[in-house]
Amino acid sequence: MPRLTVKNLWANKVRFALTTFGVTLAVSFIVSAFVLGDGLRASFxxxxxxxxxxxxxEVRNVADLGDAPPLAIGTVPTVAAVEGVDKAVADIEAADNAVRPIKADGSTISTNGPPQLAFNWIEDDQLSAFRLVEGSPPRVGQFTIDVDSAAKHGFVIGHTYKVMTPKGTVELALSGTSSFGSENATLGAVLMQMNTAQAGELFAIDGVNAIKVKVASGADTAAVQARVRDAVRATAPTVEVVDNAAVLAETTSDFTQEIDIIGNILLGFGGVALFVSLFIIYNTFAIVIGQRTRELALLRTVGAGPAQIRRSVLGEALGVGVLASVIGIGTGVVMAQGLEALFGAMGAQPVAHPTILASRTVIAALVIGVGATMLAAVGPARRAATIPPVAALTGRSESVRLGSRARTASALALVGAGVLAGVGGLAGVGPAAVTVGGTAFGAIAVFLGVTLLSPLAVRGVTALFGWPLHRAAGVAGRLARNNAARNPRRTATTAAALMVGLALVSTALIVGESVKATIGTTYTQSVKADYFLTDNLREVRFPAALAAKIREAEHVTAATGLTYLEARVQGMAAGNAKKQVVGLDFAQVGALLDLGIESGGFDTRVANPVVVSTSEASAIGAKVGDVLTIELPNRSRIQTTVVGLFDNQTVVAQDYLLDNSVLDHAGVAQAPEWLAVSFADAAPPSAIDTLVAELARELPYAQVETAAQFGKRRQALVDNILTMVSIMVALAVIIALIGIANTLALSVFERTRELGLIRAVGMTRRQLRRMVRLEAALVATFGSTIGVGLGLVFGSGVVAALPASFASGISVPVSQIAVLMLVAGVAGVIAAWFPARRAGRLDVLEAIAM
Amino acid sequence: MATGRRGAKADRSEDRIGRNDQPPDGCTITPVPDDPEIEVPYRRSVPLISTEGSTMTLLLTARTPAPTLPKHTSAAASARGATKIYGRGDTEVVALDHVDVDFATGQLTAIMGPSGSGKSTLMHCMAGLDRLTAGSVTIGDLDISSASEKQLTILRRDRLGFVFQAFNLVPTLTAIENITLPMDLAGTRPDRAWVESVIDTVGLSHRLKHRPSELSGGQQQRVAVARALASRPQIIFADEPTGNLDSTAGAEILAFMRHAVRDLGQTIVMVTHDPVAASYADRVVFLTDGRIVDELTDPTPDAVLDQMRRLTN
Structure with missing residues (x-):
């Protein structure tokens, strides 16, 4: 029997090569995720x-809410004085993107994601992360920048540059270039260093973020750690002292977080490719077994047992799986390098690292590739084992059985379980893993269930779409329609892969469109402000006094900044929950944003007023006049009074809006992430231009945009995400098209005699080719119809699960989906190119004589 | 999809070979039903032939030619020096060896011969399904030896009819769709009255919406004969049309073919190895080793059998 297995594989090599493509692709993605991750991780x-x-x-503060506050500068000599401490140095880091250099030509640097960071220069090679490459360390009034950023953005040692800081723009001379570690592994970030004496002032940090300690040689590190803790606890009760192992783990995890994101995306690609491939493997085996019925029955007549037949088929699957996985491992390694080149081209800083093909990677690839192939072949193998010996004489009869009751029942059970899991996952009360896992399991179960059910729809759908074909292409169209409907199970399974692809892409399109529509309506309905002042980098804070300063300008009617803070809310049924709250100017907001006040209002006559969203208010049982205690990041607890309830959370998604006076009371500085500004109706455009120009000069990285422009930019962000998703789905669609080509090639082979007959009675080659292509178009259309239908359901589910601030209603991009379906149909025609050509080349006489 | 209609039209305009052209001199394959002189039985409200066994016997006994039918002597198809060689060198097999033969219009000609005599090869080459190594084949006025693959396809579609031994029908099409298939392929409208009369004649009117898998072997062959007749071809080629049928169903099919020739003026060329089947023919041509060795006119089964015995011995 093993010899027969090998011979069958060899005889069907092209077939199986096509089949393995999907598995190979899936394994490639998985392997490249591991190889890339392992290599980078090793390097980091x-x-x-x-x-x-x-x-x-390392000595540092910990905080319950928000960023940890800095340690007092006096802590450094305290730590240095502890017995067993060789050296203690201050570590001062600016908030992400708070300090940014400006190029010689006045333009700003855009890193497309990686942050721009500033540190103090530590005069100790062992304690500092940076090495001097050229020039000298920064003295007061000077700075250094990492060597790659210097080269990329044209910073020259000795020249003076403007640097944007939380305190405004300053001028500093570039004294040298530095390297982060010996390899300058910045991952594309811009890293600057300032003199320690000046850093706190420039970064607006009152104190030091951490103290790095070198223990004297011979001293017991644990004992020193305990002594340091005791020494600083007296003045700083929330301080912690961690050892080298903890520091190392944190540094590594900072790096690997980024790698893990890339790795997870690649694993996602691999998962989709694998899932889609399962259908194709299953289909190929099912059809090939069908065609070999006679041969298998002959084996039974000469004495092969059912188990032997089953093992023989599974053996073929094993061979295909091993081959596909081995090729996939090879292409995966190549793909990892290709991806890195791609990231490099997209602007990421390349990192030198070894190529590591860990044994774990190889084992995972083999288990996944071989396992998936064999799993898909189990059904066909079992069916092969049930072929009775008498079939050797009666031959194959094409099965058109629609499905047993058990099949329908299990399909419905799958769909039901999938819907439950999906709804449970989307409801999203649990951690992210539960949400992602539940949704993914739900989607897979629904896909499988629908695939089992969809044969029932084949006749109807092909009749519907086949009718115009028949009208347009005559008898070739009619035959194509009939062929697509003759074996509903085969058509359904062939179309399943495309169904999955189109369901995913249309879900993404619907969610994206709904989010975009919400953004669109948000900024027409909820925004009264004329301009937004934002920063395109994450976590940037504008100066506290900026809003007040803008209000002083001529023609400005209202302006406020919005400060986002972590807080704990106590009282009523709030239960000390950690919440993000927003500080804004109650007196201004009414003229800038329409937040849908339900009751009360932005009343500033009461001390410490808070406005709560209606949903949160009903959740905690609060109403206007109730008192809530809010604890802010600096641990101050403020008794606030609910003065109003608001309903429209599309612009501000948070539940608690505090007047800036509350922040002032608590001693928390305003640090707005964005500002809204309105001008008087009669304001001359020149006045607006003047203000915009002035802001641009003072805040080089800020963006001053109209509400509409801001909305457009956020919509463009959604489009970027959609593009990513589309690339992933394009892979699934390519695999699906290979599946269609494969099935059609097998069908053409199966129908050789029939094709010969049609040719004999006068069908031209062109008509025959057209017939095969139209069949493919119908199969593809069937898949895309079901897929888009599922996409509508999935998309609606996701949109319903999203908070109203993301998507307030379902919008279906009808034209895009119609184009998608058309493309799927045309792609089906292209997939059928080779099977059609092959069918056209059939020798009529040989075909009839078969 | 979008190109469908344009393509279909193009097919219609360029693919047709003189379907409605006047046939060449001497070869009057006038569509019989249009000739007022000919008695047209299928236009009567009561069909002459039905599938009922009783009328069948009636028909089988009425074997004298209809007096009104014009007797054609011209050839509907002919071969000159037809030679077909398979393989090369040691494996060379001469399937046809300089065969000269004419198949007369309005006749049922049977080609007989032992296995490997080249009878099927001759038919395939005459029908444009296979190409000669040397020599020529003419269908009506058209020398098909030099025709392109496409021209041959159109020839088969518009001017020839086929009945094979088995697997005659497209399984996904109903009986009526199979019958009109050649016309549908050509994009021409079938002559409804004619098609209906053919269907009546073969007795299939109540099974038209059935798929081949729902029909018996005999019914399937009747659909095949109906398809061959429906497009009113110049010649019908039948390859062992009764080979897969029991004797009753076989006799029915042969009777239809005979009827088509006698009463409708159809030309049929039939390959068979069954002497009884051959006895339905006006003329039997005997092939051995790729050569025509003998022929009989108005044969009886016994005469055919005798001849075959002589050939095989």
Missing amino acids: EKVSEEIASGVDL
Whole structure:
């Protein structure tokens, strides 16, 4: 029997090569995710080791809410004085993107994601993460920048540059270039260093973020750690002292978070490719077994047992799976390198690292590739084993059985379980893993269930779409329609892969369109402000006094900044929950945003007023006049009074809006992430231009946009995400098209005699080719119809699960989906190119004589 | 999809070979029903032939030619020096060896011969399904030896009819769709009255919406004969049309073919190895080793059998 298995594989090599493509692709993605991750991780572990190895202890604050507050500068000599401490140095880091250099020509740097960071220069090679490459370390009034950013953005040592800081723009001279570790592993970030004496002032940090400690040689690190803790606890009760191992782990995890995102995306690609491939493998095996019925029955007559037949088929699957996985491992390694080149081209800083093909990677690839192939072949193998010996004489009869009751029941059960899991996942009360896992399981179960059910729809759908074909293409169209409907199970399984692809892409399109529509309506209905002042980088804070300063300008009628803070809310049924709250100017907001006040209002006559969303208010049982205690990041607790309830959370998604006076009371500085500004109706455009120009000069990185422009930019962000998703789905669609080509090639082979007959009675080659292509178009249309239908359901579910601030209603991009279906049909025609050509080349006489 | 209609039209305009052209001199394949002189039985409200066994016997006994039918002597198809060689060198097989033969219009000609005699090859080459190594084949006025693959396809579609031994019908099409298939392929409108009369004649009117898998073997062959007749071809080629049928169903099919020739003026060329089947023919041509060795006119089964015995011995 094993010999027969090998011979069958060889005889069907092209067939199986096509079949394996999907598995190979899936394995490639998985392998490239691992190879890329392992390589980068190894490299970063080395960098982390290099950077952090000299740091024996680190002293720093911890905080319950928001960023940890800095340690007092006086803590540094306290730590240095502890017995067993060799050296203690201050570590001062600016908030992400708070300090940014401006190029010689006045333009700003855009990193497309990676942050721009500033640190103090530590005069100790063992404690500092940076090495001097050229020039000298920064003195007061100077700075250094990492060597790659210097080269990329044209920073020259000795020249003076403007640098944007939280305190405004300053001028600093570039004294030298630095390297992050010996390899300058910045991952595309811009890294600057300032003199320690000046850093706190420039970064607006009152104190130090951490103290890095070198323990004297011979001293017991744990004992020193305990002594340092005791020494600083007296003045700073929330301080923690961690050792080298913890520092190393943190440094590494900072890096690997980024790698993990890339890795997860690749694994996602691999998962989709694998799932889609299962259908194609299943279909190929099912059809090939069908065609070999006679041969298998002959084996039974000469004494092969059912188990032997089953093992023989599974053996073929094993062979296909091993081959596909081995090829996939090879292409995966190549793909990892290709992806890195791609990231490099997109602007990411390449990192030198080894190519690591870990044994774990190989094992995972083989288990996944071989496992999936064999799993898909189990059904066909079982069916092969049930072929009775008498079939050797009676031959094959094409099965057109629609499905047993058990099949329908299990399909419905799958769909039901999938819907439950999906709804449970989308309801999203649990952690992210539960949401993603539940939704993914739900989608897979629904896909499988629908695939089992969809044969029932084949006749109806092909009749519907086949009718115009028949009208347009005559008898070739009619035959194509009949052929597509003759074996509903085969058509359904062939179309399943395309169904999955189109369901995913139309879900993404619907969610994207709904989010975009919400953004669109948000900024027409909820915004009264004329301009938004934003920053295109994450986590940037504008100066606290900016709003007040803008209000002073001529023709400005209202302006406020919005400060986002972490807080704990106590009282009523709030239960000390951690919440993000927003600080804004109650006196101004009414003229800038329409937040849909339900009762009360932005009343500033009461001390410490808070406005709560209606949904939160009903959840905690609060109403206007109730008192809530809000604890802010600096641990101050403020008794606030609910003065109003608001309904429209599309612009501000948070539940608690505090007047800026509350922040002032608590001693929390305003740090607005964005500002809204309105001008008087009669304001001359020149006045607006003047203000915009002035802001641009003072805040080079800020963007001053109209509400509409801001909305457009956020919609463009959605489009970027959609593009990513579309690339992923394009892969699934390519695999699906290979599946269609494969099935059609098998069908053409199966129908050789029939094709010969049609040719004999006068069908031209062109008509025959057209017939095969139209069949493919119908199969593809069937898949895309079901897929888009599922996409509508999935999309509606996701939109319903999203908060109203993301998507307030369902919008279906009808024209895009129609184009998608048309493309799927045309792609089906292209997929059928080779099977059609092959059918056209059939020798009529040989075909009839078969 | 979008190109469908344009393509279909193009087919219609360029693919047709003189379907409605006047046939060449001497070869009057006038569509019989249009000739007022000919008695047209199928236009009567009561069909002459039905599938009922009783009328069948009636028909089988009425084997004298209809007096009104014009006797054609011209050839509907002919071969000159037809030679077909398979393989090369040691494996060379001469399937046809300089065959000269004419198949007369309005006659049922049977080609007989032992296995490997080349009878099927001759038919395939005459029908444009296979190409000669040397020599020529003429269908009406058209020398098909030099015709392109496409011209041959159109020839088969518009001017020839086929009945094979088995697997005659497209399984996804109903009986009526199979019958009109050649016309549908050509994009021409079938002559409804004619098609209906053919269907009546073969007795299929109540099974038209059935798929081949729902029909018996005999019914399937009747659909095949109806298809061959429906497009009113110049010649019908039948390859062992009764080979897969029991004797009753076979006799029915042969009777239809005979009726088509006698009463409708159809030309039929039939390959068979069954002497009884051959006895339905006006003329039997005997092939051995790729050569025509003998022929009989108005044969009886016994005469055919005798001849065959002589040939095989």
